Amino acid sequence: MEKIEINQKVLSKNDMDAAELRNRFKKNGTFTVNIMSSPGSGKTSLLEKILGALSSKYNVAVIEGDLQTENDKERIEKVGVKAVQIQTGGACHLEAAEIEKKLPFVDGDNLDLLIIENVGNLVCPSEYDLGQDANIILLSVTEGDDKPLKYPTMFFAGDIFIINKVDLAPYVDFDINKAVENAKKIKSTLEEFIISCKTEEGLDKVIDWFERGILAKKQCS
Amino acid sequence: MHETGIAQSILDIAIKTALENGAKKINNVAVKVGKMNAIDEASLRFAFDALKEETMAANATFEYIDVPLTGKCEECGYESELEGYFVLCPKCSSGRVTILTGNELEIAYIDIE
Ligand SMILES: Nc1nc2c(ncn2[C@@H]2O[C@H](COP(=O)(O)OP(=O)(O)OP(=O)(O)O)[C@@H](O)[C@H]2O)c(=O)[nH]1
């Protein structure tokens, strides 16, 4: 018997597909953002509210991931933005190969901004790279301020942390400062945004973050 | 979950290396898994065992080497294992901690004959 040292990084097929996508987005100068949250935290609502301001200046598209239905894609199209739906059937996350297949449906090589709304789930989606530049982790106040501690891998994957539905904060025991503090224990560089899609509080700052990302991506492509 | 895709890649690398070294079979595959990968050991073993059937690794054992999450504080210089998934210095609570180990996912070595 013989022992052979290898010491080679293991990449799954998805990692390789994602690396290819990342090159493509870089070449095309497409700022790509993956939005993750529990079901119903308000991912689609946020997009409905901010896409207008972005699509008036930039070429924008959305890829929607859900287990079933085309509802979210239709909601995005109603605000005048190109969208395509991925129905995963049973899978709790999106994979890079599925994104690659859908790009031709949304003019995928000419975009300034591609937003991917992942399947509602705080565990699995963060384990699958999609070639994105940034991850948004969304949490609504009805879910509890301890969520960052319970789902650390999701928050560790995040670049920005958005707390949504603050209009409901007075009705639930959700401590915004504590939620932010908990998230920063997992990742100190997480940037936080406090918003309500209903009252539109804080949305201007989120739009601003997207614009900065789009411009930065153009410079390095 | 993602364990299946990872197990397939591990097996592919192991077999390729074994063939390059003129082996007839693989007896053991050793993999280093950092805690930040959020890999479930049982799922990874299960996937590896299912995929290895009818390959030259059919009888191979799977050696899972757990790598803890450790970090170095940029403020006070303290190096330690980090508890839970908190990337916070246990001594001074600073968030400016550089991860030293815990991100690795690599095939360390194989035993062949
Ligand atoms: N009060 C209040 N309700 C909100 C807010 N944002 C979203 N909602 C409501 O929350 C519900 C779920 O919103 P969606 O935008 O569909 O959530 P989602 O995260 O896209 O859901 P899935 O795609 O199914 O995971 C809807 O009934 C929204 O009207 C908010 O800021 N305040």
Ligand SMILES: [Mg+2]
């Ligand atoms: Mg939605």
Ligand SMILES: [Zn+2]
């Ligand atoms: Zn310290």
